[in-house]
Amino acid sequence: MSDSSSHSAGSNLKMGLPIPNSKLGMWLFLGTEIMFFTAFIGSYIVLRMGSQGWPSDPHVTHISVIAGGINTFVLIVSSYCVVVAHDAMLKKHFKTALKYLWITTALGFLFMGIKSYEYYGKFTHGILPGKIAENDWQAAQQALAGFDDAVEDTGYSDMKLELAGLEKEVAGAEGGAKETMQARIDELKKSIAAIDPFANDVKQFKTYVKKEEWDFAELTQEVSTLKESYPEKASHIHEPHVILYGNIFASTYFLMTGFHAIHVIVGLILFGMVLKQGNKLDETWTDWVENSGLYWHFVDLVWIFLFPLLYIVDFA
Amino acid sequence: MAYRDTDHDDHSHGHVSYLVIFFALVIFTGISVIADVVHIPSTALKTVIVMSVAVAKATCVLLFFMHIKFEGNWKYILLAPTTILAIGLPIALMPDVATSYYISDVPQKYDYDEFMAVHGDHGEGHGEGEHSEAGHHGAEHGHDEGDHHEGDSDKHDGDIDHPEPNEDTSGADATESSEE
Secondary structure (H helix, E strand, O other): OOOHHHHHOOOOOOOOOOOOHHHHHHHHHHHHHHHHHHHHHOOOHHHHHHHOOOOHHHHHHOOHHHHHHHHHHHHHHHHHHHHHHHHHHHHHOHHHHHHHHHHHHHHHHHHHHHHHHHHHHHHHHHOOOOOOOOOOHHHHHHHHHHHHHHHOOOOOOHHHHHHHHHHHHHHHOOOHHHHHHHHHHHHHHHHHHHHHHHHHHHHHHHHHHOOOOHHHHHHHHHHHHHHHHOOOHHHOOOOOOOOOOOOHHHHHHHHHHHHHHHHHHHHHHHHHHHHHHHOOHHHHHHHHHHHHHHHHHHHHHHHHHHHHHHHHHHOO | OHHOOOOOOOOOOOOHHHHHHHHHHHHHHHHHHHHHHOOOOOHHHHHHHHHHHHHHHHHHHHHHHHHHHHHHHHHHHHHHHHHHHHHHHHHHHHHHHHHOOOOOOHHHHHHHHHHHHHHHHOOOOOOOOHHHHHHHHHHHHOOOOOHHHHHHHHHHHHHOOOOOOHHHHHHHHHHHHHHH
């Protein structure tokens, strides 16, 4: 090896691997990526196997095997389009390559769209790490916090503070100022009176929740009565429900799918750089297409494991 | 191999072969979805099926789409360490969390025992603790309002301060039922 420098210029000997440096770099990077995702997937498997239970009912977790299956299909089609695009690049059919890369990019966006739809379903049902009630007490606290926020949203306590301040000042004021103050006081009193029943009912609910003993069915009833009585203020509050092991489920789910989605976005940027070339696309981009293709296949590969592990498998 | 027949030069592996791989991947995905939709009674069997399918799909993508099949021997040097570590990591974590002889003492465990006592199969996992008593009330004296309330308030006590007597019996129950 050390005498490679003494070889003449015409030597056939070549240092390094018979692949472009960029490709070697990409494969080394993918090596680290394997470890990166293994850490998450491995911890998920171990945590799930170590848990006595796990939320697996699709009505509870809002996980749809059909949405996951369609997304798997979308990524497979996009992977196919990338290999065809790379093939076309090698044959210098740049128009064909562009066409397939456009399809790949569109499919990447479709994947993200379906993923967003799935995320949206979870957000609206409060399936978020640290936001899930795992016992009755937490469910009650959650409902209470929701109602408290609903009262706050009306500006109730701010108005009360302002009113108290004005009532102190108004005694010392004179003339026009006093009149304006009085008008504002009346206005505030009127607004506060309108919210009072709701605030009082929430207060009552709070006393109920703070009791030593309560019944979950009764609590649910209380919550729905409150919601029905004040639909414009409290309709968005969830009925109290308990999902055992829901937080660890949500944490692992969002960690894995979230990092996967970030990878999809990066892949879309890589393809976007090629698409930006338009008709100027030439063979200097062949390695780029191959490397971003390798990256894209890897993203597909990760999803191939995430799909059964998150959407299908039921560890006994 | 049929795939090699269409292999005319170093790089081009032919669209037909890519199409074959593509259709194989689609069919594999279909098998996974079907395995979930038709209710396979054994969860272990379902897991084996869908994970084998995933491995088969991953192999297809690696070998053909990522051209690993046609690369030089550098692929072994580059991928062996990371693959070994990737397989080793979950195995190394396993004894810590997943294979202990006891059930991890997390608050959810108590609620889970209760949940199973009330909603689960009444034939399994009943010890002599408070929980199985609640299940008993539910099953046999469910019509009696008073009994119901008693059972329920027991539950809430359990939620908040987890009385000690449950620990031993419910832990043993859980091990029993998870073995089944």
